[in-house]
Amino acid sequence: MGTRAVELRGAGGVPVTAVLELPPGRPAASAVLVSCFACLGQSPGPARLCHALVSRGFAVLRVDFTAPPVGSDGAQTKPDTLPSVDAVVEAAAWLRERYPPARLLVGHSLGGTAAAAALPRLPEVAALALVNAPSGPEPVLERLTALEREAQEGEVSLGPGRLRLAKGFLHDIAAERVAQALGAFPGAVLVLHAPEDRYVSLEHARRLLAAARRPGSLFLLDGADHFLSREADASLAADVLGPWAARHVTPVTEREAPLPPGVVEVHEAGEGSFAQDIRTGRHRLRADEPLSVGGEDSGPTPYGLLLAALGACTAMTLRMYASRKGWPLEHVHVQLSHDKVHAKDCQECETKTRKVDRLKRSVKLVGPLSEEQRAKLTAMADRCPVHQTLESEVDVLTVLED
Structure with a gap:
């Protein structure tokens, strides 16, 4: 799997840093993954969700809305990223110019809310997957001061990282706007939610499903937290997302020509030091080394x-x-x-x-x-x-x- 950084422009032209993950060979489909995982620091969520899609032939452009933590000297190594619906639309446009159009949006936390709000501007999208996403800005508004709520901008700290909210974003992800977008969306909707999420209650998942135009799917990540900080929880979410995406988006595994009998391809996955993506026939596997020797334990040795x-x-x-x-x-x-x-x-x-x-x-x-x-x-x-x-x-x- 190939990996490289991509710079996009979000609301007001503010730079947004994204990471492109590519499968071996030409991608058969594309996806945009928008998240706030970095609030936690080193969550296994992004890598697991990405691999679930890349292993099925998706090119994945990953955008994280989290601003980097400030050091003890008050400095930070890169500029803030401002959450915006424009950033989601720009990510899809970037893929459209270079790879197959983004047929799938995957959004975590406020990234999911922004992805849902972007649906009316992205007619090529066929499926939407949301992970611990609020149905509107209410969970964020609760963490702002009275002055910040009045100004409709401010900063929220959920962990080592921060969310800087620019004016207009909370308006763009208003609950009624998200509900209207889901009500007009003809594609498939998957909602993955942790019932014990202390930032976003399960009621938000119910609202999202109720607003969807067609019956959606709800999968409860029992015991998980908002950031999927445990490896087992991130892997479970990935195990659900991968087959669901292959079913509701273009069946990429059927479009890709299988390798001839007796031929196996192995490519470095680009995750950790040892992970390898393996392709044989029309099947894909992962090999890795255990954590004890410097691997990520993402597959058998x-x-x-x-x-x-x-x-x-x-x-x-x-x-x-x-x-x-x-x-x-x-x-x-x-x-x-x-x-x-x-x-x-x-x-x-x-x-x-x-x-x-x-x-x-x-x-x-x-x-x-x-x-x-x-x-x-x-x-x-x-x-x-x-x-x-x-x-x-x-x-x-x-x-x-x-």
């Missing part, structure tokens, strides 16, 4: 994928053999582990001077099988193609492309 290949091939081989014989095999469960052992401890090893890889495979066969049938099926595990490949002499040829 390479050895985890190797064990998965052996385990899957084993179960398929046993199922095929039992079906051919007409044996009553109801279920196959395979558990595997990998370790390195000293060659001198391995009776089957030819070398005795170094460590060798040991793959341990435990097979559980469920069903009214005879002892003879169980013994035969256990022996057949060694006949699976991946097992035979691992035990054979393998020639790996590496070429450098221009």
Whole structure:
């Protein structure tokens, strides 16, 4: 996945810094993700939501409305970002000129409210996903002083970051304007909301769904906070968003030509130090390393994928053999582990001077099988193609492309 910074212009021409996330190959669709995640600092939300879309062929332009925190010396490293509906429209326009039009808007917190308010100006949008988004400016107004409410501008602190509100923004996201925009929007609407959100109550999610023109979908992120600060909560939201987006936006996985049989593509994901995006056939996978060695733990390790290949091939081989014989095999469960052992401890090893890889495979066969049938099926595990490949002499040829 490729990543690069993009500078947009929001309300009054104020610069807005955005980040573009690209899938391998040409994007089949585009999305704009508008959020306030940075109020928390290092939330896993943006990365997880982005990957759920990029892994399905979306180009994602990510805009965060949060102003950077001020240092102890009163200085900040980059200019403030002012939340605005114009910034959402500008992000979609930027994508439209360079990639497929933005068919999906994803908005978190006030970013979601702004995305909903922008719908009348973005006829190409086919789906809207909102994460812990208020139905209007009320949660923000409650945190402003009386003078700021009267002036319709001010500053809100929700964590390390801040939200600077320019005059006109609260008017643009007024509850009646958002309701009108949703009422006229013919596309699909998904609302993800944490019932325990202490900034935006669940009632806002109900209002958003009630205002939508067509029946929307509500998914409750039980136990999550406003910023999806826990990895499990961010991953859950991403697991819901990805398939929903692929269903209600152009089915990108079907539009992209699958790779030929036996061909696998691996690209650096651009997230963390080790994450890799894998494409095989018409499928997409993610590989990574655990946090303990500097990875993001966003997917199985390479050895985890190797064990998965052996385990899957084993179960398929046993199922095929039992079906051919007409044996009553109801279920196959395979558990595997990998370790390195000293060659001198391995009776089957030819070398005795170094460590060798040991793959341990435990097979559980469920069903009214005879002892003879169980013994035969256990022996057949060694006949699976991946097992035979691992035990054979393998020639790996590496070429450098221009």
